[in-house]
Amino acid sequence: MSDSVGSWFAVGTIGSIITGGAASVVPGYFGMEGYGFNFFVILCVASVIFALVALIAVAGFFNLVVRYLREISENTGSARRSM
DSSP, X not given: OTTTHHHHHXXXXXXXXXXXXXXXXXXXXXXXXXXXXXXXHHHHHHHHHHHHHHHHHHHHHHHHHHHHHHHHHHHHHHHHHTO
């Protein structure tokens, strides 16, 4: 899990930027009726999904940090007790 957190964050961030940028360009080229509107909605939904992937990856990173800090505090606590 710790190796893939950065990868998932990159995928989510880059995917969100690309799909969000594409969604902002669609109305200028295709208009907002028919096919253009459907394409715009699909890109907006994909952008939100990619943003959620990035948010989950950040939460996973914070979880790893908390686990690491907890492990360090347990190790230093046991070292202090043994003195």
